[in-house]
Amino acid sequence: MHKSRPKFLIPESLPPGDIKIAFSTRLGGVSEPPFDSLNLGFKSGDKSEAVLENRRVLAKSLDLDLRVLTFAHQVHADNVTLIDKSLVGAGNGLSPLVLPETDGLITGLEDVGLVVLSADCLPIILIDPLKKICAAVHAGWRGTLKRIAAKTVADMIRQGAVASRIKAFLGPAIGECCMEVASDLFEQFSTAFDLGPVTEKPHLNLPGINETILIGAGLLPQNIENMKLCTSCRPDLFFSWRRDGQTGRQGAIVIRSK
Numbered sequence: 001m002h003k004s005r006p007k008f009l010i011p012e013s014l015p016p017g018d019i020k021i022a023f024s025t026r027l028g029g030v031s032e033p034p035f036d037s038l039n040l041g042f043k044s045g046d047k048s049e050a051v052l053e054n055r056r057v058l059a060k061s062l063d064l065d066l067r068v069l070t071f072a073h074q075v076h077a078d079n080v081t082l083i084d085k086s087l088v089g090a091g092n093g094l095s096p097l098v099l100p101e102t103d104g105l106i107t108g109l110e111d112v113g114l115v116v117l118s119a120d121c122l123p124i125i126l127i128d129p130l131k132k133i134c135a136a137v138h139a140g141w142r143g144t145l146k147r148i149a150a151k152t153v154a155d156m157i158r159q160g161a162v163a164s165r166i167k168a169f170l171g172p173a174i175g176e177c178c179m180e181v182a183s184d185l186f187e188q189f190s191t192a193f194d195l196g197p198v199t200e201k202p203h204l205n206l207p208g209i210n211e212t213i214l215i216g217a218g219l220l221p222q223n224i225e226n227m228k229l230c231t232s233c234r235p236d237l238f239f240s241w242r243r244d245g246q247t248g249r250q251g252a253i254v255i256r257s258k
């Protein structure tokens with residue numbers, strides 16, 4: 001059993017204040033290979049008890065209560081859900097609540113943690129530090145093609161956020177180095193995002209494309225932190241579905257504390 005504490009990555013440009021952000025790594029949990037060790041995803045094939053224990057470890061390490069952590073019901077689509085009091089805790093493994101299919105979560109509530117899980121797909125955390133509106137987004141290639149990040153920004157604005165004030169944190173995801181795609185898929189992206197002609201072995205830069213999407217949605221380039229950590233290149237730190245097939249899931253968490 002792994003006894004060490006989880007290792008988190010905290011964005012460098014997070015402004016001081018009451019909003020906390022953490023990107024979990026694979027380190028510090030209890031799951032056995034190939035889910036070793038801090039696997040947060042129930043749908044990975046891992047034992048449910050291990051995943052629940054990992055989620056408890058995660059919450060405790062961040063001084064949070066697992067009951068306030070709310071997990072997206074991810075399906076690689078572009079639905080965004082506003083988390084109000086009636087939905088707090090959905091999908092956390094303790095609550096009977098399950099969200100409708102959703103890859104983006106938004107809340108303006110205090111003491112409600114939003115979580116998205118990934119193992120190559122891009123996790124994005126968005127915050128308006130003044131209006132205290134937080135969002136967590138799961139953007140794989142399908143969600144990116146559907147511009148889920150821009151859709152989430154639009155929903156945040158509907159809640160009172162201001163685009164030029166929103167800060168974005170792009171967490172660990174498969175990098176351009178490792179994301180070779182079929183020519184027809186690259187063509188779809190090239191048409192949507194003006195990426196130029198298809199090369200012999202086309203690679204997609206999901207974090208880069210999402211930066212473009214966020215700037216298109218009104219965010220200022222200097223308010224976007226792209227961590228540029230490739231999940232596939234770093235087996236020591238991250239789960240990667242493309243690299244390993246059956247594997248665990250890391251999490252991106254945002255919470256505004258009381």
Ligand SMILES: [Zn+2]
Nearest residue numbers: 177178230233
């Ligand atoms: Zn890579």
